[in-house]
Each structure stands twice: as structure tokens, then as C-alpha cells.
Amino acid sequence: MSQAGELNSGAGPVPPTVPTSFVTNVNSPAIPAANVLNVFGGTTNANNNNGIRSDGSSGSNVLTVQLTNRLQGTTSTVGATSSPIISFTPSAVGTYAIEFRIAAYNSTSTLGAGYSIFGSVRFDGVNSNLCGISDKIVNEEGLMSNANCILSVSGATILLTGVGYIGQNIDWSAVGLYTYVG
DSSP, rough: OOOOOOOOOOOOOOOOOSSSSSSOSSSOOOBBBBBBBBBEEOOOOOTTTSSSEOOOSSSSSSEEEEEEEEEEEEEEEEOOOOEEEEEEEOSSEEEEEEEEEEEEEETTTEEEEEEEEEEEEEEOOSOEEEOOEEEEEEOOOGGGOEOOOOOOOOEEEEEEEOOTTTTEEEEEEEEEEEEEEE
């Protein structure tokens, strides 16, 4: 039997050729350290038509793949108070079509609620302006019908606010997605 092939008199196998940097579409490249590149997921409210971007701006061997155009936040209300779940200040003049998914959990009475809100906001460089009345889908359990969720503006800031009710502690969580043109 023949042992055809390349003879190698070195101490071990020839190491593979590996990339020394990974170009990203944001900031600087990710540079592997000792042939290791850590790839993590994340989110950002930065506008990107593709909805996803890569970022190597840590300056190390970390590459972050981010979902873009996302807004997220949490808050709690105690009693009949209101609290912003998400605050977002646009950076560019134009129109922002925004969709929010909101989950609410009443830890006092162990009740739940869910909301979807779709609205549009025009930013003129100084103030945010609602474009008509937002559309809302409401799914509330029992007395959670006393709670509410509101899309509003204050100056330049776009606000998604949770509204609680008397004697109840409510935890709120929301994720939003926007589309921008300007």
C-alpha cells in the first residue's frame, strides 16, 4: 500500500490560515485574539433600513450583531400613577412610524394585560408631533381594564407610558420597532 502525500518533517500539523480581522458595517473591525472572536447579539435604536448591523467598536475580539431600529424599556407603577416605559428622542428630521408591544403584570392581584400600539410621529428638529390618533389593541384581564398604556410626545421626546390604578403594583415591559424616512 502506498502512503502517497506530502511529507512533513515539522513538529506538528501546519496551522490553518485564519482571518486577522473582521470588517463590520459600523465603527471599527473586530480583531480576533489568539484566534478567538466572541460574537454576541444585541439591540440598538440606531436607524438602519436593513434592521441589522455588525459592530466591532469594542476594539477587542468582540463582534456584536445588533437588531436596529428597536426601542425597549421597563418600569413599574404603584397605585394610580403613570411612568414612562420607553422614552425616545429622534435625532433626524422626518417621520417615525412606531409599533410597540407591551406586557403588563399586576403583582398585587396576579392579573395580566397586553397592548399593541401603532402610531406615527413627525420630528421637525425641535419638537415631536403626533400624526393623528394611534391605533391600539387591548387585551386586559379582569380589573386590569383600569390600567392603560399611552403613546404621547413631550417636546422632542416620544413617550410610551404605563398608567396604573389604585392599590395595585404593575410591572411594565415593552419592545418597539420604528421605520424612519426624512
